[in-house]
Amino acid sequence: MSIGKNIAHDSGASHVTGSSIFIDDRVDSINEVFVGIVTSKIAKGKLLNIKMKRALAHKNCLGVYTSKDLAAKKWGAIFHDQPILVEEDISYFDEACAIIASDDRSKVLEIVKLVELETKEEKPTLTISEARALDDYVYKAPKPFSQGDIKKGFEDSEHILEGEFICGGQEHFYMESQAAVAIPVENGQMQVHASSQHPSETQRVVAEALGVPFHKVVCVVKRMGGGFGGKESQAAPIAAYAAIVASKLNRPTRLILTKDEDMKITGKRHPFENTYKVGFDKDGRILSLKVHLQADAGAYTDLSSSILERAMFHTDGAYYLENCEISGISYRTNNSSNTAYRGFGGPQGNMTIESIIEDIANYLNKDAYEIRRLNIYEGDKTLTPYGQELENNMLPALFDGLYKSCDYQKRLSEIEKFNNLKTGKIRGISMSATKFGIAFTARFLNQGSALVNLQLDATVQASTGATEMGQGVNTKIQQIISHAFGIEPKDIIVMSTSTEKNHNTSPTAASSGSDINGAAALDACNKIKGRLTELVKLIFSGVESDAIIELEIKKGSLDPDIVFENNKVKQLSSGKEIDLKELINSAYFNRISLGGYSHYKTPGLGFCKDRIEGKAFNYYTQGVAVSEVQVCEYTGDLKVLRSDIYMDLGRPLNPGIDKGQVTGAFVQGMGWVTTENLVYADSGELKTYSPTTYKIPNIQDTPRVFNVDFITNNDNECNVHRSKAVGEPPFLLGTSVWTAIKHALSYRADSKQMNLKSPATGEEILTELQRLKNGK
């Protein structure tokens, strides 16, 4: 009924009218207490003493708590290496050292300042090169991804180019800062409302911090005002702070970080500094490639090992690499602990090869598109560097389709003419591609669950393991259920995610929220439908629907002869039909369950990183984008004149929502590679901690002409209703803006070597332009 339709986002109306409830919109509880966080003012050193006297003397202060008040001292998404509150070792500037409680919200920051930290400062490690000099890393890939013979590949190459690709981090800049409300229930039980992509992890970290078994904690997530990966792991300690105070005072608590605090305390996208050596022939065909990825993990492991791996998995981009070696390491520094961010390392890997291709184009003085087209996965060249075959490959059709529809050739020659006029402005055009692997690379996370409860009036309350952060997962699940029962989407509500309804959930991440939880929801519906199908067949065979019969229907099964449509259930062969509501009531009076729970795991996955074999991804979401930019040679000012996006989303469950994801992700990606510049003081303190100094794209920065189109692909049989995941892949297409800048600069290059860093801020553009003009 509603699969493939543009039904409105289930929270659309309440978002625009301001009636959606985020954590801080929850009505105050009686006796509620506010929590604040005291952070370190050095990046590295020892915490010698916490002086609380002045804070405790404040009339609105109810308490100061430290690591001594925690039952578990550490947490961590993969390794438990991160202090919930610093015990002794301070590892980054603005690391949480203590928490305070106040009965007056307006006094929280005042009380925070009254807590004095006595510390002994040590020399921090603030850059990747400093960490490399110390050989201090959180994770090193056990084995490089390699294919063919790179030595021979280089010997066969006419040209060899060596260089670097350097990209910065990125602040998540979600609209809702990290936040939690904790409510002590009875007998040591705690209910936590969190802005978290991972309610189960939040439940566990809270329980461990409190020293209670997991079953005493329930974590509820209604929605987030954005997560973008920043609330996959790092929402958990925030909820623990709220819960600790709630438990100490036996009062409900609320902890809402200010934007400044959030930006200073929480981790960001990983900066990378990658080195490469590429061998190619006179046409630009890549014959050999060696890439070494170096990430800045920040102070703790968090998700850095998985992120480094995903970067390695995406260093091939859309291109077949016959001979290659991709290695990686994630260094430990005294920056805040970097974490998941849309693309999860994929963008940092993918952009490396797109940058290399621009370098080859500049070196050979050729158009980069020709080089891209020459190297893409095509025909029998579909084996990735990690041994997985690229099936259902849409790349050639995407490349050729967009090349034509965006008029690339003509626009390129116009750009050449424009640039020859020497107006003080230079233009560039470039295509970037994405081939994003869909699945958590940690196999165990590829599981989802759903609980579907059919009510007697034929409406549904459903709960799944997925969390809503704006991406529309609830709307997609609504559509899946609507289609299954033949009822209208408005008759289905996807309820808050709660660990008491869906247990041991995976984070809503890796773009697979609707894939795995949607598949579970469909299966849960089918369980109920199977029982209703058995019952309806009995009714159609003559048993009165309100007869008192003893039915032994536990399992039931679907029957293609029985269809659920337009609030009716029909038997195709006999033409008989009954109102769904009547059938549901008959089931209820006959004591047949109207609820369904299902657990789903993505089949066939399993990659072994020690042997580099097995299937890492269920399938790939692919797409291409062409961007045209104009750069001012005197100011470095950038305008994105036009971007065209062409993506394969299989058969989209909701093309409208997907279009929103594509445009949003593109603009977020574009921000990462242009204006979003994180600046730190020598002390390690983040200087760009508010919108006044950290520049995300606004409406004027978006492409003046912006086209989005989807290719038809009905063949993605391995996902629910043949759809494809959309959340992260288009983020990688925003990098076409950066490669287009690089292309523009190449018109003024007297150098064979380009060094443009990301983000290409005005300063960076001017610096690189100067260097290129000087032929250095």
Ligand code: MTE
């Ligand atoms: N869209 C909105 N509006 N807000 C978000 O926080 N997060 C992105 C993406 N789209 C995000 C978003 C990230 S990082 C992921 S992994 C996916 O949504 C997660 O949701 P999904 O798996 O349901 O697509």
Ligand code: HPA
């Ligand atoms: N993607 C996103 N989040 C994750 C992953 C992944 O592959 N693994 C663990 N968390």
Ligand code: MOS
């Ligand atoms: Mo998204 S970075 O996988 O939460």
